[in-house]
Amino acid sequence: MNETENPGTQLDNVIKNDTLIDLSADYAELAIDGILNEGVLRDIPAVGSVIGLVKFGNSINQYIFTKKVYSFLFELKSIPRTNRKQMIDKINESRKKQSKVGQVILELLDKVESDQKPAMLGKLMKAVIEEKIDFKSYLRLAHIVKSMFIDDLKMFKSLSSKITSSEIEITDEMTNFGLIEYKLPQLNLLNLGNSENKKEVGEYRSLTAIGKALADYS
Numbered sequence: 001m002n003e004t005e006n007p008g009t010q011l012d013n014v015i016k017n018d019t020l021i022d023l024s025a026d027y028a029e030l031a032i033d034g035i036l037n038e039g040v041l042r043d044i045p046a047v048g049s050v051i052g053l054v055k056f057g058n059s060i061n062q063y064i065f066t067k068k069v070y071s072f073l074f075e076l077k078s079i080p081r082t083n084r085k086q087m088i089d090k091i092n093e094s095r096k097k098q099s100k101v102g103q104v105i106l107e108l109l110d111k112v113e114s115d116q117k118p119a120m121l122g123k124l125m126k127a128v129i130e131e132k133i134d135f136k137s138y139l140r141l142a143h144i145v146k147s148m149f150i151d152d153l154k155m156f157k158s159l160s161s162k163i164t165s166s167e168i169e170i171t172d173e174m175t176n177f178g179l180i181e182y183k184l185p186q187l188n189l190l191n192l193g194n195s196e197n198k199k200e201v202g203e204y205r206s207l208t209a210i211g212k213a214l215a216d217y218s
Helices: 007-016 018-022 025-033 038-043 045-051 059-074 081-094 101-111 117-129 135-147 150-162 172-176 209-217
Strands: 180-183 186-189 198-201 204-207
Touching (some): 007 045, 018 081, 045 059, 059 101, 059 117, 101 117, 117 135, 117 150, 117 209, 172 180, 204 209
Antiparallel strands (some): 180 204, 186 198
16 A cells, blocks of 8 residues: 555645635534435545545444544644644654554544544644644543543543532542542641641542643543
């Protein structure tokens, strides 16, 4: 397979060029709702040029994957083309013999659920291009998005600003994926010269750096 026949390379090219401006918010909503058929989605240049190079076992798989690609790309359309191109080229040049950005993204999209996770991956890639996170952090965040139960992901995002409250329920997945950390009780010395002023502080929790990035950018 030469470079022009590689769907990962083609996805890189799509991210870097002007075809993203053809992606419509109306199409995005309809695609997610399952109303648009695969033919309409495939005919959109930004999507069709990638999908046409991917081999599928059946039309259902093709339709689902087409929706995923659309949902991911839609999150990048507001970024200036020059910014997209510069960042994708910069990342690819730094990865040497590793898979390029487009190939990594296609593999991720193939493995995630089709409803909301592709858009989350797109939003995180937008944060990379805008230099809010680096690509290494993207890969870690993408692994969390791929692996975490979608309802726990949604709960985490909705409650992240209130995570320090003891009334907020924390699931095992939130802690297991390193999104939240707990601080053990400690002594707070209000006055080093007076032991009576030593005050014990109870356990509290906070977002980790990776948890904050997931809450802010996905």
